Amino acid sequence: GAVVSQHPSRVICKSGTSVKIECRSLDFQATTMFWYRQFPKKSLMLMATSNEGSKATYEQGVEKDKFLINHASLTLSTLTVTSAHPEDSSFYICSPYLVHQETQYFGPGTRLLVL
């Protein structure tokens, strides 16, 4: 499967601060990256789809001004949680779209805890 890394793996921040999560594809180029969020004991929920060189597409109910996505290169997509609040505490996972793969592969995830 595809190799994807995320950084940081865990982050704790104070309420009101912004946090940037990086997702890198290590051995391939991804024109599209999916960003998911997973609350404890809950399902993965698609937040947004980022496309290299263009604006991201957000799912209904996801605030685009709060969750800023940048996909400036074919190997790096970033998700910035702006003015984070405790309810944003979650597990954030990226997944690259690869045309010739049978399914989506996922990064290792980033655990965000907002105090």
Add this chain to the structure above:
Amino acid sequence: EDQVTQSPEALRLQEGESSSLNCSYTVSGLRGLFWYRQDPGKGPEFLFTLYSAGEEKEKERLKATLTKKESFLHITAPKPEDSATYLCAVQSGYSSASKIIFGSGTRLSIRP
């Protein structure tokens, strides 16, 4: 609206005790049904893709089957290292870039 329901929510088995996990789905035009394994604090790890009713796939102690309404993940003679959350997901439409809908998972615990 596409929907995926997994049962049971949690399952505890003795080592060697075989069982099955269920995934019921409703989707407008199934492109694929996927099974993933997820360990605590990690991203999902791909296991299987099933495309049409009647299809079966196997990998070590796991076998996935598919009907028009549900999928089963059979685990034969499980070992403690099989303990994880197993996620089922469906994709509709014609593109591999289509949205994937996940179930909430079954937390499997295997006692030695």
